[in-house]
Amino acid sequence: MIQDLKNSYGSLFEDALLEEINQFGTYKDVPEGYKLIEIGQYIKSMPLLISGAIKIMRDDDDGDELLLYFLESGDTCAMTLTCCLGTTKSEIRAISELPTKLIMIPIEKMEEWTGKYKSWRNFVFESYHNRLMEMLETIDSIAFLKMDERLLKYLRDKSKITNDDTIYSTHQEIAYELHTSRVVISRLLKKLENQEKIKLNRNNIKIISL
Amino acid sequence: MIQDLKNSYGSLFEDALLEEINQFGTYKDVPEGYKLIEIGQYIKSMPLLISGAIKIMRDDDDGDELLLYFLESGDTCAMTLTCCLGTTKSEIRAISELPTKLIMIPIEKMEEWTGKYKSWRNFVFESYHNRLMEMLETIDSIAFLKMDERLLKYLRDKSKITNDDTIYSTHQEIAYELHTSRVVISRLLKKLENQEKIKLNRNNIKIISL
DNA sequence: GTTGCATAGTAACAAATGTTACATAGCAAA
DNA sequence: TTTGCTATGTAACATTTGTTACTATGCAAC
Numbered sequence: 001m002i003q004d005l006k007n008s009y010g011s012l013f014e015d016a017l018l019e020e021i022n023q024f025g026t027y028k029d030v031p032e033g034y035k036l037i038e039i040g041q042y043i044k045s046m047p048l049l050i051s052g053a054i055k056i057m058r059d060d061d062d063g064d065e066l067l068l069y070f071l072e073s074g075d076t077c078a079m080t081l082t083c084c085l086g087t088t089k090s091e092i093r094a095i096s097e098l099p100t101k102l103i104m105i106p107i108e109k110m111e112e113w114t115g116k117y118k119s120w121r122n123f124v125f126e127s128y129h130n131r132l133m134e135m136l137e138t139i140d141s142i143a144f145l146k147m148d149e150r151l152l153k154y155l156r157d158k159s160k161i162t163n164d165d166t167i168y169s170t171h172q173e174i175a176y177e178l179h180t181s182r183v184v185i186s187r188l189l190k191k192l193e194n195q196e197k198i199k200l201n202r203n204n205i206k207i208i209s210l
Numbered sequence: 211m212i213q214d215l216k217n218s219y220g221s222l223f224e225d226a227l228l229e230e231i232n233q234f235g236t237y238k239d240v241p242e243g244y245k246l247i248e249i250g251q252y253i254k255s256m257p258l259l260i261s262g263a264i265k266i267m268r269d270d271d272d273g274d275e276l277l278l279y280f281l282e283s284g285d286t287c288a289m290t291l292t293c294c295l296g297t298t299k300s301e302i303r304a305i306s307e308l309p310t311k312l313i314m315i316p317i318e319k320m321e322e323w324t325g326k327y328k329s330w331r332n333f334v335f336e337s338y339h340n341r342l343m344e345m346l347e348t349i350d351s352i353a354f355l356k357m358d359e360r361l362l363k364y365l366r367d368k369s370k371i372t373n374d375d376t377i378y379s380t381h382q383e384i385a386y387e388l389h390t391s392r393v394v395i396s397r398l399l400k401k402l403e404n405q406e407k408i409k410l411n412r413n414n415i416k417i418i419s420l
Numbered sequence: 421g422t423t424g425c426a427t428a429g430t431a432a433c434a435a436a437t438g439t440t441a442c443a444t445a446g447c448a449a450a
Numbered sequence: 451t452t453t454g455c456t457a458t459g460t461a462a463c464a465t466t467t468g469t470t471a472c473t474a475t476g477c478a479a480c
Contacts, residue, residue: 058346058349058350058353060350060354062354064353064354066349066353066354068349078338078342079342081335081338081339091343091346092346114331114335115328115331118325121324121325121331124335125291125324125334125338128288128291128335128338128342129291131342132288132289132338132341132342132345133301135342135345135346135349136268136301136302136345138349139268139276139278139345139348139349139352140268140270142349142352142353143268143274143276143352143389144270144272144274144276144389146466146467147466147467148466170426170427170428171427171428172426172427172428179353179354180467180468181467181468181469182427182428183429183430183468183469183470184466184467184468184469186427186428186429186430187429187430187467189428190428190429190430200428202426202427202428202475202476202477203426203427203476356436356437357436357437358436380456380457380458381457381458382456382457382458390437390438391437391438391439392457392458393437393438393439393440393459393460394436394437394438396457396458396459396460397437397459397460399458400458400459400460410458412445412446412447412456412457412458413446413456413457
């Protein structure tokens, strides 16, 4: 564990802090598609991503859902940070998008380190910053882009996150993440295929050039 | 100044910090409609709201715009906090919605106090938290609500912020904030008037019951 | 192979939103 | 009062997105 930790966070944190993380954190290794946090669930610890990727989804009461953003190595969940104050119930759902390694930090430590380590404080601030910027980007997409542009952006982002030019998703899954219907996605994907930007297969989409 | 400061932040900050804020902050009193921050502008100080309200807008390159949220007394601008790291260019536009009093804090101090005062640290964390939650609410609105529901929510929020059941905006202004067209807003407002929920006048909208 | 199920394709239509164009109304300055 | 400008009302139409319903296809279990 200490080696993984050093690789991902060694340049960010001082040795004493790395030591504490190693001591108090819990190493976790989850497969793809593992549900890490559910909406309304209470949060007891915050995740530090070592490798893999996590998909953060927003759901509302009527079963509507929407992809907010992805977390990658070196990220942490700002929504979790946020839960250390006030309400501790999660507003989001977190699902691993890839096999993922992470370290869970008890929230008391998060509080303690904030006073103790400047590098930790900066890390937390920077995480908030990054998450706010991702939220802004999400807002830009849903407010300013048409569905075909959002789909294109989705395919690009997904390919980048998984580091694979084939995207293993069904049209229905994409529809859920973009909060639209399967028929709409099929329609737009077919248009992209006709433009020879992608190649459609059962259960996957091969990107030719986006 | 010190009295205003105590009224708004006295319960939040210890005396020593209040003292420093008083010493290093610059008191600012702006009229309604004053542009505090423009997109792309560099940020040199962060605002602490004493009274009034500030509208935070997102713009994109094509002249599209969208209301993100309002700041009120006791709030600060997380987007500004965020600018103390990395890029210091503003991603948003801030305009006073009411006559507004605020204290501008030089960003070096913000950094310094973060290490020095636990109450300041908590304030900053809580601000980030609140802003993330507002962004989530904005995303919910644009992703899950139809335009008529968004308009209703807009009227309610605006009335609450200004503490006035008459909203002094033109249809065009509302259209900009909701990122749609004037005709669409006129249409929906007229529908609300027919339902006797509002009364339309030139340059203002009187809320009857929402 | 045949069956069954999940996935994808597509047409036809419905609803929501956006656009254009023009008419009307309110208000203030000349 | 007339003029001019801004704001609002409204029709007609275009586009985008969503829905329903049905077909076709791929794949695996039998």
